[in-house]
Amino acid sequence: MRKENSTNTLNKRQMEMDCGMSYTLAAIGGRWKPAILWRLTHGKLRYSVLRDAIPQVTERMLVLQLRELEKDGLIKRIVYAEVPPRVEYELTAKGKSLTPILQNLSDWGEKNR
Amino acid sequence: MRKENSTNTLNKRQMEMDCGMSYTLAAIGGRWKPAILWRLTHGKLRYSVLRDAIPQVTERMLVLQLRELEKDGLIKRIVYAEVPPRVEYELTAKGKSLTPILQNLSDWGEKNR
């Protein structure tokens, strides 16, 4: 790593750009997060439905990514006190605000791949 | 991995969404790609300028990510037949078309972190 030069004024706008983007990419960048978020855009889904809607994901990864999305405040986990257990996942307002961005990413990908 | 059920019609729109997004995220998702792309939005930059504009990156990673961006057609590498050598990097049209999307990602990140 090179030494950082104090006269090197990489300006504030650039750092904020990097920073904001890193945050967003970390939030949606997991291997299965886009798939999960997209499935949830049309409403609440039960764990088993979500799982069956993304057949390629292992349960381990599904749960891990759901937990991260929850921790980042993008989805809400709703546990019903029933037997057998029922758990549903739903986008939060923050999560919903990502929808147009996900759409943009998808559109760009479809057009350019 | 669960066995894929042939009656499980995960519909075509969903698969295209995932697919397009995966493609886009792979294109911009590298650790330093957003930083590189952003630096290039205002025009051609020389290798050493780019390097000094992102002091945290090692040369190894910078070159690797530049090569991938080039392979994906987002940037163009221009080598001048001079001594000492000079190399410049520039966004392609495809790369430029990402700018508004990067801006969205940055804005969302700034607002929500």
Add this chain to the structure above:
DNA sequence: CAGCATCCAACACGATACTG
């Protein structure tokens, strides 16, 4: 039903040294 625990492989990324 909705997970968790364990083990393991692949890869991304960093540090450091060297070069056409």
Add this chain to the structure above:
DNA sequence: CAGTATCGTGTTGGATGCTG
């Protein structure tokens, strides 16, 4: 100036089996 080469590490994610 603009890179390569080599080595080492931490994280990501997959396979498999078990559980409140």
